[in-house]
Ligand SMILES: Nc1ncnc2c1ncn2[C@@H]1O[C@H](COP(=O)(O)OP(=O)(O)OP(=O)(O)O)[C@@H](O)[C@H]1O
């Protein structure tokens with residue numbers, strides 16, 4: 645009797661600093677299909693509620709159930725090598741561990757943990773544990789924002805893990821990376837997320853607080869124009885691609901060097917190598933970025949399409965989707981939790 649079965653539909657909402665992105669997905673027979681999407685730019689950070697209301701009004705999503713994600717300095721992620729303990733003792737053990745590793749009052753955070761399977765550099769009788777602590781006020785704020793928009797918050801993830809989840813859904817890039825430790829690098833407006841993964845497991849993550857805003861600033865400075873004009877020029881370089889590539893080169897190099905530090909750190913403490921790099925995020929769309937990164941990282945560096953593991957509903961506006969697809973990694977990974 646299927647009449648009353650709930651459709652496993654979920655709305656993934658990425659509350660970025662420049663724009664809110666939403667993807668609605670449904671899981672059917674193990675496949676995840678995108679049935680709706682939308683993006684709205686934020687005039688300012690305190691305009692989130694209005695922008696979200698606007699987005700929902702225009703998109704007519706079917707689902708009220710929503711997954712969101714957190715990021716930034718109020719989110720602490722730690723990877724701990726510790727004595728292997730059974731699952732039933734984990735909850736007690738992590739409160740003790742968290743006290744040592746989390747720089748916040750434990751009464752003010754929401755804690756979660758996950759056992760990482762088959763991580764490199766983990767000895768016998770040891771396990772690798774992923775510990776996440778998020779300031780409670782950030783979680784409460786998101787819940788209020790969603791409820792205020794008439795939505796029903798179902799889960800809250802971390803940007804980096806949502807990105808990893810979109811990757812792990814499969815597709816040509818995931819297949820190409822099979823069995824290898826690779827890095828996902830998502831460049832937003834205000835920050836860049838680095839997630840070092842193998843398959844569906846995250847082995848290391850870090851946020852670098854540099855992104856597309858920095859690149860726009862470099863363009864505006866170089867050409868002596870206002871930042872909104874720099875933004876326009878970056879998005880529509882027309883015949884000035886070469887000039888722009890030159891103007892942004894130092895910023896891209898700085899970002900690349902900063903990311904390289906994360907690779908070095910991970911490689912030193914795990915004794916395994918980051919083999920390839922997959923770049924996404926709205927901020928990655930500047931001429932010359934992949935080539936510069938590849939030169940700095942000295943490993944294969946490619947852009948990937950975060951929706952490549954999804955089926956796309958025939959009714960979608962494919963042209964509009966294509967226009968914003970690089971920035972949809974987090975929203976896609978959140979929506980992919982539909983029915984999971
Ligand atoms: N067509 C384009 N060409 C070049 N850059 C673009 C284009 N469209 C968007 N961007 C840049 O992408 C960035 C926004 O990307 P994204 O939507 O991933 O960020 P966000 O999620 O809002 O920010 P954050 O993750 O830092 O909070 C901006 O810096 C913007 O300038």
Ligand SMILES: [Mg+2]
Pocket residue numbers: 658660661832833974
């Ligand atoms: Mg973002």
